[in-house]
Amino acid sequence: MTIAPPPAPFLHLVVGYDGSPPAIRALDAAVLLLQGRTGRLDVVYVTHLSGVVVEAPVAPPEMEPGFDEIEQELRGQAAGQLRDSGAAWGFVRRVGNITVELSAMATDISDANPGEFVMIVVGSSSSPIHRVAGSVAVGLGRHPHVPLLIVP
Numbered sequence: 001m002t003i004a005p006p007p008a009p010f011l012h013l014v015v016g017y018d019g020s021p022p023a024i025r026a027l028d029a030a031v032l033l034l035q036g037r038t039g040r041l042d043v044v045y046v047t048h049l050s051g052v053v054v055e056a057p058v059a060p061p062e063m064e065p066g067f068d069e070i071e072q073e074l075r076g077q078a079a080g081q082l083r084d085s086g087a088a089w090g091f092v093r094r095v096g097n098i099t100v101e102l103s104a105m106a107t108d109i110s111d112a113n114p115g116e117f118v119m120i121v122v123g124s125s126s127s128p129i130h131r132v133a134g135s136v137a138v139g140l141g142r143h144p145h146v147p148l149l150i151v152p
Helices: 021-034 051-055 063-082 098-112 129-133 136-142
Strands: 011-016 039-047 089-095 117-123 148-151
Touching: 011 021, 011 098, 021 039, 021 063, 021 117, 021 148, 039 063, 039 098, 063 089, 089 098, 098 117, 098 136, 117 136, 136 148
Parallel strands: 011 039, 011 117, 039 089, 117 148
Antiparallel strands: none
């Protein structure tokens, strides 16, 4: 008697994306993970504001158009990168601390869809300053709420 394996759960990948080479590699890796599976990619750009701006009651008006332009550029870049992948995907912009926002989005998806397998995918940083101050990948790895894939 042959027993068929249970179907793989829906795979929901939250990909941190800022257009950098590590982010591009992370998005490519996410596409590979989805091949042959049912799932979705959420490409997430987090607008990181400085501490001074975060403490202000509202962001200065002159900053918002710049973030909108960056968002549109990154959305277009991601669309080009995903064009031939066949993957279901969306693009989301969030505001705040990158690590916190990626974790919150993944946790929200996981809580809302208990049958889905949710994972964060980010690129590793090669910046020398991140060896001292830490990177998004390191921050996510310290307190993981969902599985994390760090792409070299």
